Amino acid sequence: MKTHPYAGAKIAFATMHGKEHLSRQPFLDTLGAHVIAPAGLDTDQFGTFSGEIARTLSPRAAARVKARLGIQLVGTPYGLASEGSFSSGLGFLVEHREVLMFLDQAHGLELVEGTIATSPLPPGRAVTAVDDALAYTTAIGHPEQGVVIRGGPAGELIYKDLDSPGELSAALDRMLRLAAGHPVTISPDYRAHRCPSRAEIIITLAHRMALRLATPCPHCHTPGFGQVDIERGLDCSDCGQSTRMIAADILGCGLCTHTVRTPRANQIAAPQWCDYCNP
Numbered sequence: 001m002k003t004h005p006y007a008g009a010k011i012a013f014a015t016m017h018g019k020e021h022l023s024r025q026p027f028l029d030t031l032g033a034h035v036i037a038p039a040g041l042d043t044d045q046f047g048t049f050s051g052e053i054a055r056t057l058s059p060r061a062a063a064r065v066k067a068r069l070g071i072q073l074v075g076t077p078y079g080l081a082s083e084g085s086f087s088s089g090l091g092f093l094v095e096h097r098e099v100l101m102f103l104d105q106a107h108g109l110e111l112v113e114g115t116i117a118t119s120p121l122p123p124g125r126a127v128t129a130v131d132d133a134l135a136y137t138t139a140i141g142h143p144e145q146g147v148v149i150r151g152g153p154a155g156e157l158i159y160k161d162l163d164s165p166g167e168l169s170a171a172l173d174r175m176l177r178l179a180a181g182h183p184v185t186i187s188p189d190y191r192a193h194r195c196p197s198r199a200e201i202i203i204t205l206a207h208r209m210a211l212r213l214a215t216p217c218p219h220c221h222t223p224g225f226g227q228v229d230i231e232r233g234l235d236c237s238d239c240g241q242s243t244r245m246i247a248a249d250i251l252g253c254g255l256c257t258h259t260v261r262t263p264r265a266n267q268i269a270a271p272q273w274c275d276y277c278n279p
């Protein structure tokens with residue numbers, strides 16, 4: 001068997017929320033590489049979900065800075081970092097975007113696998129009574145799914161890491177009393193170790209990244225050949241005009257300019273996606 005370029009390599013996953021556990025198996029099984037988390041890393045300095053520290057970088061830039069820091073701390077050329085963002089633009093649905101970045105400073109590679117999905121978790125809400133809040137936390141699956149309680153005149157009081165229903169009730173009770181009429185909000189904790197649905201997405205991205213790294217560029221043989229773009233424009237089955245439906249994936253190399261166009265299995269779009277047939 002041909003050994004893979006990353007066989008036996010140490011890969012630093014810049015996380016303090018257990019993401020190394022989510023990626024360890026795919027990287028070991030597919031590449032024979034060992035994913036570890038650097039000790040003494042503070043990723044909160046780049047921003048937190050609960051807002052104690054504002055996020056100023058784009059998700060991709062934040063992932064890059066974290067991955068570089070992990071590389072430095074572990075003393076390996078290889079680093080991973082992921083960055084999630086959650087937004088509830090329309091109020092009812094929360095959109096979860098996650099990027100997983102792999103840096104290989106030996107080959108000069110920066111590869112990204114990303115996903116956009118609707119989070120199964122509802123957005124946060126204001127609560128005025130403990131029972132009110134407990135109905136919400138039960139619905140989202142506490143204690144496996146963590147919650148964040150926020151209150152105070154400027155929302156400056158934040159409770160998280162409430163591991164049992166008892167701790168949660170006590171914290172809610174305390175927050176509602178301290179809030180003295182100011183709103184108290186409760187929302188999901190999106191940190192990977194407190195959010196099983198996000199952890200699942202990071203596992204999926206880790207699988208995709210490991211498979212990508214196992215794929216060499218057909219032209220220059222650099223590892224990590226994979227999707228870099230999509231091509232829209234499937235033809236409508238009724239009128240033949242091109243639609244916004246995806247026609248092909250564009251695979252590319254992280255180092256050279258070689259690309260391969262892979263048409264999608266479905267090569268015709270239903271008229272429901274056509275601006276002409278279904279305006």
Ligand SMILES: [Zn+2]
Binds near residue numbers: 238239271275276277
């Ligand atoms: Zn049409």
Ligand SMILES: [Zn+2]
Binds near residue numbers: 255
């Ligand atoms: Zn190449």
